[in-house]
Amino acid sequence: MEELHKSPAYPDRDRLYKGPIAIIECIEEIPCNPCEAACSNGAITIGESITNLPKMDFEKCVACGRCIPACPGLAIYIKDYTYSDTKALLSFPYEYYPLPEVNDIVEAVDRHGNTLCQAKVIKVRNPKSNDHTAVVTIEYPKEYFEEVISIKRIK
Amino acid sequence: MNRIIHHPILGEKKPSKEVVIYVDDKPIIAHEGEMIAAALIANGIFINRYTLHKHKPRGIYCAIGRCTDCIMTVDGVPNIRTCITEVKEGMRITTQKGAGVWQKEDQQ
Amino acid sequence: MIQTELAIVGAGPAGLSAAIEARRAGADVLLIDENARPGGQLFKQIHKFFGSRAHKAGTRGINIGTELLRESQELGIRTCLKGEVCGIENGQNLWVVIDRNRSEIVKAKKIILATGATENAVAFPGWDLPGIMGAGAAQTMINVNRVLPGRKVLMLGSGNVGVIVSYQLLQAGADVVAVLEAAPKLGGYGVHTAKVARAGVPFYVSHTVKQAFGTDHVEAVEIVKLDASFNQIPGTEHIMEADTVCLATGLTPLTELAWLAGCKFKYLPALGGHLPIHDDRMRTTKENIFVAGDITGIEEASTAMEEGRLAGINAAADLGYISEEEAKIRSREIWDSLNCLRSGYFGQKRRESKDLMLQTGNEVIQWKIH
Numbered sequence: 001m002e003e004l005h006k007s008p009a010y011p012d013r014d015r016l017y018k019g020p021i022a023i024i025e026c027i028e029e030i031p032c033n034p035c036e037a038a039c040s041n042g043a044i045t046i047g048e049s050i051t052n053l054p055k056m057d058f059e060k061c062v063a064c065g066r067c068i069p070a071c072p073g074l075a076i077y078i079k080d081y082t083y084s085d086t087k088a089l090l091s092f093p094y095e096y097y098p099l100p101e102v103n104d105i106v107e108a109v110d111r112h113g114n115t116l117c118q119a120k121v122i123k124v125r126n127p128k129s130n131d132h133t134a135v136v137t138i139e140y141p142k143e144y145f146e147e148v149i150s151i152k153r154i155k
Numbered sequence: 156m157n158r159i160i161h162h163p164i165l166g167e168k169k170p171s172k173e174v175v176i177y178v179d180d181k182p183i184i185a186h187e188g189e190m191i192a193a194a195l196i197a198n199g200i201f202i203n204r205y206t207l208h209k210h211k212p213r214g215i216y217c218a219i220g221r222c223t224d225c226i227m228t229v230d231g232v233p234n235i236r237t238c239i240t241e242v243k244e245g246m247r248i249t250t251q252k253g254a255g256v257w258q259k260e261d262q263q
Numbered sequence: 264m265i266q267t268e269l270a271i272v273g274a275g276p277a278g279l280s281a282a283i284e285a286r287r288a289g290a291d292v293l294l295i296d297e298n299a300r301p302g303g304q305l306f307k308q309i310h311k312f313f314g315s316r317a318h319k320a321g322t323r324g325i326n327i328g329t330e331l332l333r334e335s336q337e338l339g340i341r342t343c344l345k346g347e348v349c350g351i352e353n354g355q356n357l358w359v360v361i362d363r364n365r366s367e368i369v370k371a372k373k374i375i376l377a378t379g380a381t382e383n384a385v386a387f388p389g390w391d392l393p394g395i396m397g398a399g400a401a402q403t404m405i406n407v408n409r410v411l412p413g414r415k416v417l418m419l420g421s422g423n424v425g426v427i428v429s430y431q432l433l434q435a436g437a438d439v440v441a442v443l444e445a446a447p448k449l450g451g452y453g454v455h456t457a458k459v460a461r462a463g464v465p466f467y468v469s470h471t472v473k474q475a476f477g478t479d480h481v482e483a484v485e486i487v488k489l490d491a492s493f494n495q496i497p498g499t500e501h502i503m504e505a506d507t508v509c510l511a512t513g514l515t516p517l518t519e520l521a522w523l524a525g526c527k528f529k530y531l532p533a534l535g536g537h538l539p540i541h542d543d544r545m546r547t548t549k550e551n552i553f554v555a556g557d558i559t560g561i562e563e564a565s566t567a568m569e570e571g572r573l574a575g576i577n578a579a580a581d582l583g584y585i586s587e588e589e590a591k592i593r594s595r596e597i598w599d600s601l602n603c604l605r606s607g608y609f610g611q612k613r614r615e616s617k618d619l620m621l622q623t624g625n626e627v628i629q630w631k632i633h
Contacts, residue, residue: 028453029607031565032313034321050315051607072311072321073454096434097163113463131311131323132164150461153433159409159435164309164323168409193408201393201412201480212479214393215412218400219304220297221381221517238403239298 003027008055009044016146020063020080020089024054025149026073038070068093069133077149087139088148089122094136096153099124107152108140115152116144158197174244191237191248192218192225203227203237207253227251231258267293267341269578270357270371272348272520275303276564277556277571278377279331284575286338288584293369294340295359297347301335302328303379304399305564307406309434310427313452314565314604324564325406331568343369351524354551373551373578376521377571380514380535380557385419389475390508398428398511405435413507417484418442419472420511422450423563428509429459440505443470445489452609472508473500481508514561521558524549529623533612534560542624544594545574550630553578560620562613566604573597 004010009024016023024035024044029051036046036054043060044067046052067076074093083089090108100106100121108119119140126134140148160168171186178200185194192203192215202212203225216224220239229235229248233255237248269285271278274296282294294301308324319327335342343361350358357369382397384390394413398420404412414437418429421444429439442459447469449456460466473487473495488499514535518528521539527548528537538560545553555574556567573594580590605614 025457026454028609030313030452030454030609031315031604031607032320034316037316049606050603051610070321071454072313073452074458075454095163097161097436099163109461109463111457111461113461131326132166133311134163153462155436157411159405159411162409163434165325165406165409189408193404193410196404196408196410196412203393211391212393213391214396214480215400215404216384216396217382218396218403219381238400241299 008053011056011058015058016079017081019082020078021058022056022061022063022065022067022076022078024056024067024071025075026054026071029053030073032072034070034072035067035076038067040064040066065091065135068135069130074133079145081142081145083139086142088142088145089137089139090119090148091123091135091137092150094134094151095132098154099126099134100136100151100154106138106154108138108144108148109150109152110147111149113152116148117141119148119151156197157199174242176242176244176246176248178248179250180247185242187242189242191227191229191235191240191242191246193238194242195237202250204251205253210252226255228255228258233257265293265367265369267291267369267371268582269293269373269375270295270369271375271377272357273303273377273379273556274298274301274342274344275377275379275556275567276305276327276331277379277567277574278303278375279335280568280571281375281377281553281555281575281578282340283331283334283338284572285579285584286335286340288576288579290579290582290584292340293343293371294335295343295346295348295357295369297345299344301332301342301344305331307399307402308564309406309431312565315600318565318569318600320565327564327568348520351520351552354524354549373553373581374524375545375553375555375571375574375578376524376539376558377554377556377567377574378517378520378558380516380561382510383513383515385472385510385512387472387474389477389481390472392475392477392481393479394477394481394506395475395508396510398424398509401507401509402428402431405431405437411435411437413505414438415440415505416507416509417472417503417505418509418511420444420450420513421456421466421468422511422513423452423455424514425509425511426451426455426459428511429464430455430462432509433459433462433464437507439464440503441486442466443472443486444468445471445493447491471495475508481506484508514557516558516561518558521547521552521554524552526552527627529620531560531616531620533616534562534620538620540624540627541620542628543598543621544577544590545570546577546624546628546630548628560613560616563604566601569597569601569604573601
């Protein structure tokens, strides 16, 4: 987590809690740059050397979510702390069968797959352009805002 | 059964023409065009042969035709790499013991 | 006897890319592969590839494979499938067994060897039980053959192959009970590891398999902790239930044909062991023979495709279809891309070893462009 907070793509605390924002958990210099082109607002920069870490311009990010299915590492998600009084919102990539359905109650998990709380599925998008990387949106209790990053695989 | 029908990336498995093959004289259903080793796994058969000296069971190891762990006797010919050999209607496959025996004179 | 200007052995990412470049330049190409279908191991890579978006990054390997096949068909590249190359003579005659029942001699002016690699095994008591297999074997079964070799899988090795196949086993509906890593640190890209970790799969560093149990099939595995010198620490064993063990413990280049042809070799452990020496045009020490892809060192499909293009362009130049000048310019561009793919922390060792290889290759390889 400490490494994550130091990365040029992780928002500071103020920005993280201010409203919808894309978060890139990419902290190793691997040769990869599709996220840069996916952002039509030019918020993500990799630059000349494709092993550079992605840099995020948080002023330019409008949390549109186009970068989520573009990342081959499935390392980008969008969070919104301001979604409601008690709930936060998370949109994340999901590549398992079956997909969850809207209004399903699912188990929200942290980075190690531990179930932290229940969540409700708000939206499931899987257009052809995503090439089978569905983007699932859930609402979940605010107290788990930072820890929750995905859901348990539905079997 | 061990077939993967639904898949998040590859989609639904396309319907395949079924063929019957015989494993140690027992008929099983295979899909046209698939490799023998895959048809066996689909039918829950994991032993392809027994070793020459210690008679130990062997299954697939590399699945790309390199290691020869999955060899069986196919239509009378021993030592066929089942991971890269397609099934054919009516094919007769036997669990190979040791180096196997040629069962067809004309193939020698 | 079949005659051709350029014979390419292996229709995986490197061989296909080489064939496309050489054919596009005008060379007569014969692509030979022992399998019934071309594509090598690309069709089991169902994940989106990393790399530069200029080079198909973000595209799944399986779709890159389809694209390469489409291009090779459009160019009308002659392909000999179910053709096993069993020997090379005088650097130009290939002995090919076709369909396991007839023998052909292919006489070629130039040859590119793009034979790929095979998975390493690790021996422990019980390692030969059915259900214990290479990680790539499980990947072939689930993604190409669409059958599940097991439901409870233990993965040995946390490099990219280990974590990618673990993730794909989960996608196929299996459970992964654990990923073991003998080294004190995980080996794969963090983003691949993170996908598997958030699915709840436990990772054990400094651990290996002590033995596997079962009579006709693996049923359980005893794992053990390792000290800093990779010795097992007694008293740290514990048993895990598993019906499948996948070994993701590295690959070895398939270099037999290069040995047979009389190529000189160099030992570079970071690239997988003994490798045919090659120069910056992918020429070996044996006149008229080129190499590309994993035979030159274990890397990834993205680098294999670039090396294939390099070999294809230079073989075509050697045959007179591309000017010396143009071949140089295009080779330089491909080298820029290769250096890019080999940059950063993960590529560093490979890059250094490749530099050593090129140093030797450029020194000792003397045969001239005709």
